Amino acid sequence: MNHLSDLEKGLEDGLQLDKDPLVEMVDEENHKQEEEIPEKSYGKSYDKSCDHDPQEDYSHHKLASKSQSPDPDSISNHSTVAPPYTIFDGSDTFILISVACAAAFFSSLSSPIYLPAMPILEKKMHVSTELINLTVVVYNLFQGLGPVVWGALADGYGRRPVYFGCLIVYIGACVGLALVNSYGVMMFLRCLQAAGIAATVSLGAGVVGDITTRTNRGKIMGIFQGWALLGGGFGPLIGGGLTEGLGWRSIFWFLVIASSCTLLAVYLLLSETRRSFVGNGTIYPEYWIHRSPWMRVSPRLRKRIHKDGGGDMDTLQPRTKPQYLSFLLILKEPDVLLILFAASLHYAAWFMLTTALASSLADVYHFNSLQIGLGFISNGMGSIVGSFVSGIMMNFYYRKKLEKYRQECLGKWRQEEVVKRGLQDESEVDDSTFELDESKFDIHGARLTLCLPMSAILAVGIIVYGWTIEYEVQYVCPLVFTFFVSFGAISYLNFASTLLVDIYPEKAASAMSCVNFVRCIIAAGMIAAVDRMIQSLGQGGCFTLIGGICLLSNGCTMAVHRWGPRWVAKRNAKKA
Template sequence: MAMVDIKQEQADEAVISAVGAGVVEMPYSIYSGKEKWLIVGMVGLAGFYSPLPANIYFPAIPTLARAFGQSIDAMNQTVTVYLVFQALSPMLWGPISDRHGRRLVYLVCLSILVASSIGMALCPTEHFWLLLCLRCFQSGGSASTIALGAGVIGDISTTSERGGYFGMFNLGPMLAPCIGPALGGVLSQELGWRSIFWTLVIMVAVCLLCIALFLPETLRSIAGNGSIPVPKRLRALVPIVGRKAAHEIYDPATKTKSKQSVNPFVLFTYPDVIVLLTFTGIVYAVNYTITATISSAFSKIYPELSETVIGLCYLPTGAGMIIGSTMTGKMLDWEYARIKKAAGEHFTIEYARLRIMPFYLVLFIICVISWGWAIQARAHMAVPLIIGVFLGWTSMGILNTTMTLNIDILQSRSSGATACTNLVRCSLAAIMISVIDRMTSAWGDGWTYTFWGGICALLLPLMLLEIRMGPVWRGKREAAEQEKSECSEVD
């Protein structure tokens, strides 16, 4: 399997094309470091709006229930349908972007989000069914931005630098659950529930404008390494990114073939991918459940806190996520370079990415269990807030690592791979959210989160299995795909 990794790395780092009698080594991407960071910043901003419409909405649920004349249980249906479409819609948009381009799908999805948010801001209170319908469209428009962003990062970055870029990109999707409730609480309390959706309209419209003006098409089957001219409909309106390099470099050989199938469900048949999806899904679901129940837990044990203050209690977790994202991204790139140099022909990407995982996983388990007992013991508010910092740090470390590796091993189908990740983690999160109140009522917070910490501990053997068998499974799959491709070319 070592030779497979070496060949993949050589293909990843540079594209070779014949020019006349010589051979010219072409860069994997024509974009400079600053231009790549600008692209990552734009897609990270778009990714921020995937979970934001769900989390900014939470504080307004009681107010909306009164306004629409519905019970809290009935209003929670709007949360359920949002999670369902958040899980399913990337399975459509992700593969489409892998086939037809990132930029066009971004514009369509963000436009749907703007339109549905306008509809929710104007929704008559006597039409609850319309609110449910608009939430479906809102989720369908917002959920896919994470899969699209992962695809863009796979397009422009090599394996050796991908950890850093993906770490910063993940800040957007992971910070929204922390910032959203605080923002939603203030808006709902001060300006009314409709102001939440008007704020979303303004924020997303700004993001949509940035994407339309500046984001280049990055799909390698269309734009190659960025040097190949793309159709007018796929061009940035103000092409400031890569403009200088595009005039100097032009190489059709950097254009890769698109996959014939756009069905992402086939990825669930790959054992190494299943292991990563299981790992990512369980950690995300446990962390999301804690984050989503901060407001209810704090209002129960600290009744003197206002809605605005409770919303601000999400910020320590957000700070931990910033620390985790920044540290993990740099550590992944550093570990990749170090292990590649030390291992030589025995290098495997699975070991390089997952070597630091036991540290993150053990600390995450300790934090999960500590959170449950701190809430049950009604500890001083500083205790769960400090635990929240470490939860944010370790959860980001784990998710950045597994999602980066998922893109590494499925680079040509990165949006589809991330869509599968989104399906698994959102589905598991929806299930956990639906049962967590019953569990804490029956067992108490301490034993409930001790149970979930134990479930997370069972992930350690899965990680060791991925390190040992992942290269074998991947090598067999790549060999089969290569043989199939050669047969197709002969035919």
């Protein structure tokens, strides 16, 4: 653990610097302009007696008033209105999520991007197909282990510093892979590459959890997860084009250039969102590494962020030291373990198909590298459509369930008010004083009900794919059904991931570390076995078995749907 201590010490030393040299000039340039801008703040008085998720207080306020949140720039310093959950909205949210998506995209892209080049790498490295497949297996293993360390550092030191560390390690590994000539060195660098970039998914989920509430989280989380997994669908297409045109080494040079541009975007545009450093965003970061140049030049943020030590201090969460095994405390909970097991099996089924598809197109249909890459377009389109559609579905279904729950609670409250105040009927009750206790809302049902149809879509798609390959049906048919497999897998994983962030909003990065850990470990094991399964059972038998396992895993999802609220209530009672 010495290297972890050194990494922590380096981060702490870096945080002691008062100024970022590049943005110091921007501060001086904007100093006079800031004096002319009226500094208006959010109110700082709100009830802290509740021990449930603070974002629920904001939701209660919205539902009770039945009105939109007041413009933060128009609220006076003496207002008693509860501060918003976050000041990042509109274009600010778009910028933060776009940068987070760009960084997370490389996590899923780096594994399949060189699948079309694997036959060439076998000859170049003088190894067998099974040994080349191990490079995919070890990538998935370290993709699951990497976020354990990075996620803990993100919770302790903020999102921005860890983004820098992840991308720098990843870029260095890609440079080495572009120059490698040895199979052993390539295996090591693939492990380093995965460990470096994998945490960008949990970091991005942490950002989403920091700036969203349950009301809008479904759509944004769906978009983020879709883009984060999009590389699994389009990676082979990019890799096939590069390998055919410029050679296999160009794959890794492409990754170096693209990830370097993303690192620059993180530095310039990604503001710190960790609530233990900036609260709801109104608190000016203490250390330079948490300050982005964008927050100094954006007129909206400059008016909302308080440089004088002010801001909504009540939204500031206590800081904690990195806890590298904290994800196990989340993973040991029965609802978390069961839903992740089911979701990870669906992800692994999709990735098994993706891994086997390249060799199937080459062996059965005699495709070259470019044609193999083009064969993944349908797979990639399923990822895109699944990410957007699942997010929209989650938001719609959540609002529908929440409104139904609100009406039920409102009816009971009216009856109680009639009895308490001795009124004649419910029409005399003033509904404006009603406040909804969202902590008792069935969030498990709102998220997991949609999992079953997605599982059915995936199972049908993967079974039909297997038998069409088995009987060498015209290649368009199996490629079309890869769309449904990726659509179902992405949607299912989005529902499960969003539920975890809902349950652990203050530990979103650690929650997503659990997601990455379980899905990557299960995927690695199933990918290692896919070749032997195909040899023993054939394409049809192999993927029929996988589809059946995915359908059976929904028993875990149904168990969480039924008993999840009870388990959460029991955990909250222990904390109280």
